[in-house]
Amino acid sequence: MRDTKEGRVPMVVIKRLPKYYRYLGELVEHKVERVSSQTLADMMGISASQLRQDLNHFGEFGQQGYGYRVEDLYQEIGRIIGLENEYNMVIVGAGNLGQALANYPNFSKRGFLLKGVFDINPKLIGLKLRDNEIMDIDHLEQFIQKENIAIGIITVPKEAAQEVADIMVRAGIKAIWNFAPVDIKVPPEIVLENEHLADRLMVISFRLKELGFEED
Amino acid sequence: MRDTKEGRVPMVVIKRLPKYYRYLGELVEHKVERVSSQTLADMMGISASQLRQDLNHFGEFGQQGYGYRVEDLYQEIGRIIGLENEYNMVIVGAGNLGQALANYPNFSKRGFLLKGVFDINPKLIGLKLRDNEIMDIDHLEQFIQKENIAIGIITVPKEAAQEVADIMVRAGIKAIWNFAPVDIKVPPEIVLENEHLADRLMVISFRLKELGFEED
DNA sequence: TAGATTGTTAATCGATTAACAATC
DNA sequence: TAGATTGTTAATCGATTAACAATC
Secondary structure, X not given: OOOOOOOOOOHHHHOOHHHHHHHHHXXXXXXXXXXXXXXXXXXXOOOHHHHHHHHHOOOXXXXXXXXXXXXXXXXXXXXXXXXXXXXXXXXXXXXXXXXXXXXXXXXXHOOEEEEEEEEOOOOOOXXXXXXXXXXXXXXXXXXXXXXXXXXXXXXXXXXXXXXHHHHHHHHOOXXXXXXXXXXXXXXXXXXXXXXXXXXXXXXXXXXXXXXXXXXX | OOOOOOOOOOHHHHOOHHHHHHHHHHHHHOOOOEEOHHHXXXXXXXXXXXXXXXXXXXOOOOEOOOEEEHHHHHHHHHHHHOOOOOEEXXXXXXXXXXXXXXXXXXXXXXXXXXXXXXXXXXXXXXXXXXXXXXXXXXXXXXXXXXXXXXXXXXXXXXXXXXXXXXXXXXXXXXXXXXXXXXXXXXXXXOEEEEOOHHHHHHHHHHHHHHOOOOOO
């Protein structure tokens, strides 16, 4: 089943889909029934042209002279993103960040289900984290296979990240979301998203400097 | 003092700077002395052309027939990013994510200094978090002014995010790094970076679906 | 019907890649 | 010097914006 009318969807468009979904969700909450591309685009700070071009990758969702039915478009975008599916996840690395993500409520709400948390530190293994007991990383490979895990979240120190990724790939994982500050290497059929938090602070630093705030 | 040769640097280039810095840092660690644009670009999975174009925004750092001196280029990029500066930060929202970020060691290493953590929950106020005692959000505005805070990190629920941002702006903050799953609005002179973690999972979902993994 | 707004084609803008003269 | 590699200009590619016929 293909959502796309033809060809591949540019990454730059894919990245905007969650934003559309968020703004439409807010309109749904406010019980707004219809919206024009112009109005929605203004809210989002993009051009109406871009919005219509983006939607055009996936089909026709509007009605001339009327605009879009908010609820329908919201549902459509959700379907395009794939939110009707459920994905099983594991977190490897039960440090501060791993624990924070394990407790993040917005994930399960959207069908991203945390099935296990792993660490190498004996002091952490066995501890309870919400519904999940922290397990020994030795059991990771088997767990991924048995529990049909689709997404692996890496929150270990950068020295261990590639090794963890290799185990995940070997076990047949489909996607990796890496928070370690290093670019891990995986085969091209694995979906990989890097979340380099420290990089974002550097972008902030550069932009501050550019604005002339170098001295405080 | 301007780093840029002329005009504005495209955001797409700015976002690549931390990546250059990371890879050069690894070469420094491995005591590599020189590197050509081709070699570095191959490591990073980009084209040598792009690398040279990017550097061209900031000056001339190489030597024909030789390439780049790794240590020098590493230092230069650090300077361009602004890493010789120190920035004072606060975190508002001492939940799981706020606490995880407060304990993240890679920030202070680069001159991003956490000066205070705030929350509205009386049960959390007064608790110690590493070097920081959690303070009442009522004191936030004054604290930002007195302690010369440049960067505000928002890790509160989405309902409270805009309000916290408003306080920060009123107090004269220069940059905001927002983790709440909502686009906050700030005046154009404020540097704003949104970190929508749930959005990233949606991108993963779309890409998995695109690859034909919709059913597990 | 008249007005509004879409879907889509064409024009423009910006970013990436290719190519090569300059030069270490 | 000959070979390697930069800095930079020109060519290409892709994404955004503008424009408008189709139509609700």
